[in-house]
Amino acid sequence: MPSSPRPWRSRCGCCVFGPGRWSRTRVFRVRDLLAEALASVVGPRRAKQAAVLEAWPEVVGASHARHTWIAGLRGSVLVVTTDLPALSYELGLRRAALVGALNRKAGGPAIDEIEIILCPPGGSPAGER
Structure with missing residues (x-):
């Protein structure tokens, strides 16, 4: 007695391929996965501070x-250098x-203050004094 054909499964088990059909489990954006991984490793406040740097x-x-x-x-202070007075x-x-704008972009309170350091032209933009 012939058995009913079973759909072929890939080795990973997340994809089902068959005649005329192709479906996958939910697909996640890498950016979202990295944000979640970063938040779990360094904590949610540090992850928001990283978002501030990006924004x-x-x-x-x-x-x-x-x-x-x-x-x-430095703690919750963003240190920014500039070469123009x-x-x-x-x-x-x-x-x-x-x-306020940076905290909104980060999705919550990430920084409390911005410190601005004037760096002379030709000087190091690393904020060293």
Whole structure:
């Protein structure tokens, strides 16, 4: 007595291939998986702070991002260096708005303050004093 044909399964078990059909289990974006993995390894606050670093060029704009460098984080303070005195002054005036915009992009409170360091032209953009 012939048995009913079973659908072929791949070795991994996540794909089912058969005549005229192809289905997979749910597909995840790598970015989402990495965000979850980062949050589980370093904690949710550090994961949000990483999102702040990624969002900086978008929040300040391309022209300002060309003249600013993120030196790092000291606790919940974002340290940014710039080589233009006028830009340093402008970012200082916009500090509260930038903190709010960066926290919104990160999905919650990630930083409390932005420290702006003026780096002389030709100097190191690493924020060393």
